[in-house]
Amino acid sequence: MRNFSTPSLILSVTVSGENNRRVTVFSPDEGIFTATLYGGPKSKMRSLVSPMNSGILYYYRDEVKNQTKITDFDVKNYHLSFRENLFKTYAASFVTEILIKTKCAGSSSECWKIVNGFLDGMELCDENESRLGLIRFLWRYLSLSGCRPQTKICCVCGESLHSEKLNSSSISEKYIYSPFENAFICPSCQNPRAGDFLLSKEAVTYLEAVASLSPKEVRKITVSKTGFFEMKEFVYLLIEQVCGTKLKSLETGTGIL
C-alpha cells in the first residue's frame, strides 16, 4: 500500500454500500480515477468531498486489491457560487460529462489547466460572463482534442478570413463551415446550400481571437447576442461530435445551457 497526494477536482460522488461513497476524481497526474470514501453520515469528509470542490487530495492505494481510499482532502476552492446559479451548475455537469466521455482529451495535465481556468474564472464572474467563458473553454478543449477548425484563412482561396476586404460590404454575409476541411469558406468562394452551417464574421473572428490571443486579452472583447448564439450552437455541435454521442447534460440543460 502506498500513500499519495495530488491536486484534484471532485467530479461526482455516488452512494456505495451503506455508508460509503464512490468518488470520481480528476487530477493532472492521473486523469480520471475512482476512489472510495468511507465514513458515517456525520463524517466531516463527506461535506468536503463534494462535486466541484478542488484542492489537495490525500489517498492510499492498495495495488493488489486495486482499491483507492480517500484519507483527507484539503479543499482550496469550493466554487460556492455554482450552487446558487442554475447555469453554473449545469455548465459544471456539462464539463464533467465531456471530461469523462473524452478521457480528458488524452492529455490530463493540459486539460487540468483549462478546466480549472474555466471553473475558477466562472466562480469570479456573473452568469453572462460565464456563458462566454464556456464558449472559450469549449473552443480550447476542441484544440486539445485535435478537432478545432482553423479560423485563419478561407480553405478555398486561402485569403484571410479577417481581412478588411471582407469587412463593410460583406458584413451581413456569412462564412460557411466545411466539415470536410474542418475550416471555413469565405463569402466570395461559396454557394450556400441548405444544411450548411453558417457563422458571421464576428463569430469567426472571436473564435480566432480565442485561439491566438491570451485569455486576458480575449476577455476584453465584447460579442453581440447574435454572434454569441451562433458560436454556442456551433461549438456545442462540435463538442458532441468529439464525444461521439449526444450529451445528457445538454439534454437536461436545454433552455439553461
Ligand SMILES: [Zn+2]
Ligand atoms: Zn475564399
